[in-house]
Amino acid sequence: RKEVEQDPGPFNVPEGATVAFNCTYSNSASQSFFWYRQDCRKEPKLLMSVYSSGNEDGRFTAQLNRASQYISLLIRDSKLSDSATYLCAVNIMNTGFQKLVFGTGTRLLVSP
């Protein structure tokens, strides 16, 4: 089983729709979780951290389900500019040092 898994998509949604992505992880000891956004031919950029109690940043909501070992990203009122690939990342401790493992990403296409 991969350490971090995502549905590659693409998710095709119309403007204004609500869309959600999940990301499962295998290491139950993982402590830190993130969502990154990557535009075509660009570097991954941090979108938001994921906190245990869930957190929201504008139209974006991130949640963590430790029991089922997954994190989720909800985007409300999708904009054309939200079209990108969304990568989840999970920090695991390895011999006392942090190591970030990325999923392969979920591609989102928002159409007019």
Added chain:
Amino acid sequence: DAGVIQSPRHEVTEMGQEVTLRCKPISGHNSLFWYRQTMMRGLELLIYFNNNVPIDDSGMPEDRFSAKMPNASFSTLKIQPSEPRDSAVYFCASSPPWTGRNQPQHFGDGTRLSIL
């Protein structure tokens, strides 16, 4: 504030040549990571350093790849000899000291490498 700085942005070279990629992490960050990204394999961690010391190089594909971090502000990833299958985008990322939670990594613009 300056982010992670990578050079060159693009590199095209013939197979068999030595390739050196460079990275300057964000000042104050003590962890540095080298990644490779391809369509087929996604974003793969090659090696990471903590306080200039290599911690985990299990992702380095083979002996043709080597990485160094001689000081806190500079790292190199070298491929010698290069092969066409090394063509990919190579990212460098850095992160601040661990505080017990949520230390995200910040990526450079990447080096787009093409081996002919």
